[in-house]
Amino acid sequence: MKRKLILFLILFLFFLLQTAVLPFIPALWAVPNLLLIFVVSIAFMQGTTEGMTTGFLAGLLVDLTYGRIPGFTMVVYMYLGYWNGRYARIYFDEDVKVPLLLVTVSDFVYSIIYYVAYFLLRGRTNFGGYLVGVILPEIVSTLIFTLILYHLIYRINHSMVEVEKKGKQSLWIRD
């Protein structure tokens, strides 16, 4: 429970960084999708159930503050969390290669869905322009931030999982 609460606080911190700090740094060409990094990382480390719950909460934060169609981000992040959670079986250490791949694919899928829902349906058919002008810059900046943040998320989550495991093994400390 404690671990989940701390993870939620980190999620909230990522949300604040993504909306209130990073967009104001002029050197950054595109705002990275930190929430997606978090959802993918947690899903990859903890599996489908936690992946989709994290996705659900991340999407809820976006939808309640900036969402255009309420529930849209919630559903997309939830499915991405679930899908990434299926790869938890190949997770064993803090190697960043698989998460990088998952983040790339997830951000791409998310962007495509976003493009179709908000732009293609309004008659913006120039997909190539959006791919080069919006989607790829975002994926690149998200990947760079994955390199920085994945280890951090891993360390925090891993240390708390260890504590949880010990708590479960002990006969006395049980809640």
Place this chain on the structure above:
Amino acid sequence: MKRKVHISMKSNHMLAVMTIVAVGVILGVFTSSRIAEPVRSAVGSVVAPIQNGINTIGGQLSTQFSGFQNVQKLSAENKELKSQIADLKEKNNALAQSSDELTRLEKLYDLDQEYPQYAKVGAEVISKDPGNWFSTFVVNKGSDDGIKVDMNVMAQGGLIGIVTRVGKTWAQVRAIIDDDSNVSAMAASTSEPCMVTGDLLGMDEGKIKFYGLRDSDNAIIEGASIVTSNISNKYLPGLLIGYVSDISIDSNNLTKSGTIIPVASFRSLREVLILTDLKQTEENSK
């Protein structure tokens, strides 16, 4: 001892249940916004002050950040800046010309009388849309400061957007460069109406689009100013939007379209002015 109730459910079943919940939320919100608005407003009231605080840290951070840039980068930047200065000098000349034109037109349109008439409230931008697709932002003034939906927002002397949602301490603004934004505008010199829309793909160059402008005398040329129209039902009349950057005739041979360079720069946006006068329309005054 407290006993814990464990609800064990397969994750794919849970996914299905949560999908139904989410779709329910979407449908519920579409059918009546009365359910969702209080929740969103409450969440906004919690989030906005935190964002406000963290944003000031972010501001300091970004100034620190630029201090760390190394000498090589600085010398490259120096070169770039020098070319920029030349560029800017040129632009300055062009702007001086258009500002002369503007002062003339302002007199013509009594803008100098109309602008100060509007009551304004200053506000600070505290957060922006989390994606790279839309240009909405939140400011740190809300209904407590008298902000209402549909109030016009200005910055750096030009129109920047319109308030779309209001909480107690925050207000959400949709910028005119937002891909979803449509502003009813007109050419300042001829008063011919046109529409100004945001364009995501033109955003990098800082340009927005306009279309549907009738200009049979070819009076509108590059540098002509575009202001908000007096027939708009949301925007106050005569607010400067920007200057025509290029213009071409449409295939229907009747109207013209092209791009505008907005007066206000969006990337560096931190402070805005909210005009607290709402446009008086028949609907509003009833």
